[in-house]
Amino acid sequence: MSGHVHKDYIGAKFGMWLFLFTEVLLFGGLFILYAVYLSRYPQEFISAGAQLDVRFGGGNTLVLLTSSLFVAISITALRRGSTKLCLGLLGGTIACAALFMINKFFEWSAKFSHGIYPGSEHLLEMPPGEIVFFNIYYVTTGLHGIHVIIGALILAWTMVLIMTGRVNANDWVILENAGLYWHLVDLIWIFVFPLYYLILH
Amino acid sequence: MSEEHAHIVPYKTFVIVWIGLLILTGITIAVAQYDLGAMNIWVALGIATLKSGLVIAIFMHMKYESILFKLSLLSALSILAIFIGFTFLDVLYR
Structure with a gap:
């Protein structure tokens, strides 16, 4: 890379943070929906939440927290010159993303086989509060799942840039920003897990 | 660089x-x-x-960022709090 290329690290990171703020407000809107309907249908939210399996939610919490650790360490590894360790950790993160989605697949499949999915006849026979709970649940975790897939693709692209030397120990801001996006995915789940899976177990 | x-x-x-x-x-x-x-x-x-x-x-890394980053995070969270607060002023006292 030529030394004359202007690099604004602060600007690049700040731009990423501004984008993340819009993401926080996007999911914030969904959490507000949850809060408003929780205050309207507290009993139905508890009985609907009890139908979610804590093992799926808890397992995916462990997977995401660990993947966040991998990404955080990968940045330090790259800056210390341990490129191989960095790539291994990013590969591990993508594996965690895959594990998360496989979990989600089995979780949703079980729900679908019980006839619980948006617009299903069985769901529409439930009390209104439970219908709302499951609809918000599918929108929130579905949108979050899309973020997991996008995050994994961004990290895979970053790995290619590291392998080609475009991202390296002296020029790492792309990895930093990709990492910020991945941590956001983890942050959203930190709130999804207790609100949906643990609401009075 | x-x-x-x-x-x-x-x-x-x-x-x-x-x-x-x-x-x-x-x-x-x-x-x-x-x-x-x-x-x-x-x-x-x-x-x-x-x-x-x-x-x-x-x-x-927010702990290691400049005051600009911290203040912008604070304002984003304040906006979210206003968003939540005003929604509930409506919902609870309708």
Whole structure:
């Protein structure tokens, strides 16, 4: 890379943070929906939440927290010159993303086989509060799942840039920003897990 | 290439934060087994806020960023709080 290329690290990171703020407000809107309907249908939210399996939610919490650790360490590894360790950790993160989605697949499949999915006849026979709970649940975790897939693709692209030397120990801001996006995915789940899976177990 | 080299966070710090996050997750699950009435949701939200604080401060390096980043985060969260607060002023006192 030529030394004359202007690099604004602060600007690049700040731009990423501004984008993340819009993401926080996007999911914030969904959490507000949850809060408003929780205050309207507290009993139905508890009985609907009890139908979610804590093992799926808890397992995916462990997977995401660990993947966040991998990404955080990968940045330090790259800056210390341990490129191989960095790539291994990013590969591990993508594996965690895959594990998360496989979990989600089995979780949703079980729900679908019980006839619980948006617009299903069985769901529409439930009390209104439970219908709302499951609809918000599918929108929130579905949108979050899309973020997991996008995050994994961004990290895979970053790995290619590291392998080609475009991202390296002296020029790492792309990895930093990709990492910020991945941590956001983890942050959203930190709130999804207790609100949906643990609401009075 | 970049003049202002940000702080390099040691591996150990990240691992300690990760262990902390796992412990807090365990506490959330344990507390949810007891019926504390309306307190359950506040305990869950309190622990989730603590966990996200750890992730933002250490994993996302906010602790090592300049005041500009911290103030912008504060304003984004304030906007979210206003968003939530005014919605509930409407919903609860309609």
